[in-house]
Amino acid sequence: MEKIQFKTQIWTGDQALDGLDQLNGQKIFLVTDPFMVESGAITKITDHLESQNEIKIFSDIQPDPPITKIVLGIKALEKFEPTLLISVGGGSAIDATKAMKYFAKKLGKDKKDLDLIAIPTTSGTGSEVTNFAVITNSEKGVKYPLVTDEILPKVALLDAKLVESAPQNITVDTGMDVLTHCLEAYVSINANDFSDALAEKGFQMVFKYLPKVSKDGADMVARQKMHDASCIAGMAFNMVNLGLNHGIAHAAGAQYHIPHGRLNTILMPHIIAYNAEMDDGITGKPNLAALKYANLARLIGIQAINPKMAVKSLINTIIQLRRQLKMPASFKEYGISEALFDKTQAEIAGAALKDGTTATNPRKPNCEDVIKILNLSFS
Numbered sequence: 001m002e003k004i005q006f007k008t009q010i011w012t013g014d015q016a017l018d019g020l021d022q023l024n025g026q027k028i029f030l031v032t033d034p035f036m037v038e039s040g041a042i043t044k045i046t047d048h049l050e051s052q053n054e055i056k057i058f059s060d061i062q063p064d065p066p067i068t069k070i071v072l073g074i075k076a077l078e079k080f081e082p083t084l085l086i087s088v089g090g091g092s093a094i095d096a097t098k099a100m101k102y103f104a105k106k107l108g109k110d111k112k113d114l115d116l117i118a119i120p121t122t123s124g125t126g127s128e129v130t131n132f133a134v135i136t137n138s139e140k141g142v143k144y145p146l147v148t149d150e151i152l153p154k155v156a157l158l159d160a161k162l163v164e165s166a167p168q169n170i171t172v173d174t175g176m177d178v179l180t181h182c183l184e185a186y187v188s189i190n191a192n193d194f195s196d197a198l199a200e201k202g203f204q205m206v207f208k209y210l211p212k213v214s215k216d217g218a219d220m221v222a223r224q225k226m227h228d229a230s231c232i233a234g235m236a237f238n239m240v241n242l243g244l245n246h247g248i249a250h251a252a253g254a255q256y257h258i259p260h261g262r263l264n265t266i267l268m269p270h271i272i273a274y275n276a277e278m279d280d281g282i283t284g285k286p287n288l289a290a291l292k293y294a295n296l297a298r299l300i301g302i303q304a305i306n307p308k309m310a311v312k313s314l315i316n317t318i319i320q321l322r323r324q325l326k327m328p329a330s331f332k333e334y335g336i337s338e339a340l341f342d343k344t345q346a347e348i349a350g351a352a353l354k355d356g357t358t359a360t361n362p363r364k365p366n367c368e369d370v371i372k373i374l375n376l377s378f379s
Contacts, residue, residue, distance in 0.1 A: 004194055004239060007149070008129045012158040012228060019157060020048035020117075027054045029082035029114075031073065031097040033061045033089045036121070044162065045088050045119065056080040061089065064253065065096035066138040073100045078108065085116040087153075088162075090174070091125030091134075091260070094118050098133040098151035105150070118153035121162045123226040124174025124261055126181055126234020128156035136254060143250045145356045158231055160224035168214055169259075172325040175210040175226055177261035178202060179318075180245055180268060181233035186296060187275060187289045188360040190240035198236035200299060205229035207300045207321070214325050244365055245271040247358030248373065251351035255344045256336055265327055266334070269315045270376045274369065275362050278315075282308040289362040331378045338378075345374050 011019045028049060036042040037059045049055055058076050060069055077085075077100055087097035097116060105113050118128035127133070133146040163171075182203040185195050205225055213222035248271075249263045256263070273279075276290035286294070286307040294310035302317065304310035319329070328334040331341060349370040352358060358365065 002192060006235060007152050008154065008156050010156045010158065010231060013224065016157055016159040017044065017048060020045065023049060024052045026084045027080065027082045028084050028086055029077050029080055030055055030057045030086045030088065031061065031093055031100065032057065032059050033093050034059050036088060042088065056082065061093050061096050063092050064136045064143065065092050066136045070096060070099045070103065070135060074104050074107070077104050082114060085114045086119065087116060088119045088121060090120065090122040091127045094120065094125065094127040095133040095135065099135050099146055102146060102148065102151050115154040117155040117157060119157045119162065122166060122170060122174045123163055123230040124177040126230050126237065128153055129231055129234040130238040134250065142351065143254045147356060156231060158227045160220055160227050163223055163227060164217070164220065166217065168217065171217065172210065172214050172327060173259045173261035175206060176265040176327070178230045178233045179206045180264040181237045181242065182206065184243040184245055185233065185236040185240050187292050187362045188240040188243060189362055190360050192240065195236045195240045198232050200296070202229045202233040202236060203296055204299055211324060241360040242357040243361035244352070244358050247352040247355035248348065248370060250355050250357065251348045255348055256331065258334055262327060265322055266330060266377050267373065269319055270373045272311065272315050274373060276308065276311045278308065278311065282306065282312055284308060341378050345371060348374060
């Protein structure tokens with residue numbers, strides 16, 4: 001028996017931010033990144049809150065939130081004694097807030113569980129509806145997933161006005177992360193009818209709307225659709241986990257500091273080929289992953305005479321999309337030196353195999369498999 005539930009309420013569409021007007025008499029600990037404060041963009045949130053609530057803004061957040069910043073946030077939170085948490089930002093700000101929520105409860109005297117409203121300003125991580133958070137040990141260069149329903153936001157607020165000014169590189173990086181979430185959830189060993197329905201819809205939305213919003217950031221229909229697609233993909237993988245693409249990305253990201261979505265996109269064609277066992281050729285018997293990839297190919301109009309031909313065409317279509325979005329095709333093209341790659345690949349492979357997301361990959365990889373994928377991704 002499977003038990004499937006969605007604990008997070010979603011506020012989406014025009015005037016979604018107006019939902020904040022209903023908050024009254026709260027002590028709100030608002031976590032965001034420095035840019036939101038320095039640019040004044042945080043007023044899009046605080047204007048709805050200031051007249052009826054007390055607010056403390058914590059903005060000491062950086063990409064790949066390190067444990068040291070989480071500790072500082074917990075100290076500030078405990079001093080303020082809030083009644084509500086609000087997180088505004090990309091995956092790093094939301095993940096940091098989740099970690100603060102979790103450890104503040106575990107370490108606090110009263111064990112108080114604070115509600116969290118997550119307001120994403122990027123369309124990619126899906127963190128606003130997941131029980132995942134990733135924090136980093138900067139000294140060791142290791143990322144640690146935190147996975148528990150205790151960190152699920154109570155509300156996810158999706159308003160495209162908050163991503164309207166996102167630059168093209170951020171838009172495509174996060175958008176391709178959405179595509180990775182859909183692909184990995186769809187072929188996860190835990191996949192079910194409900195996660196498949198969400199992954200299929202999110203996958204189609206990315207192919208339809210990401211090129212549009214990459215070309216025209218002022219296309220607010222496409223902006224909202226990608227914001228929704230990110231959330232839909234998050235709902236899918238929150239049920240069934242991810243796979244080796246994210247396992248390697250977490251490990252390599254800690255070493256190379258390549259933006260997460262960009263790193264996923266470099267790996268993606270090689271991961272699909274590995275999972276579908278494309279080394280056996282296009283006429284070989286398709287495994288379950290190949291059949292599912294072939295179905296995704298059909299959903300975006302790819303016609304093929306057999307499943308493995310469809311997978312090959314899907315890989316080529318993703319490569320074409322990556323080129324259209326002006327994203328690097330390899331670690332080398334991104335700027336990673338051969339010396340650094342040679343020095344770190346064994347460590348990355350070891351960390352990827354231990355990563356919690358790798359556990360639900362449709363093929364069980366070994367170190368040699370990961371090293372091969374890394375080498376294909378380097379050049």
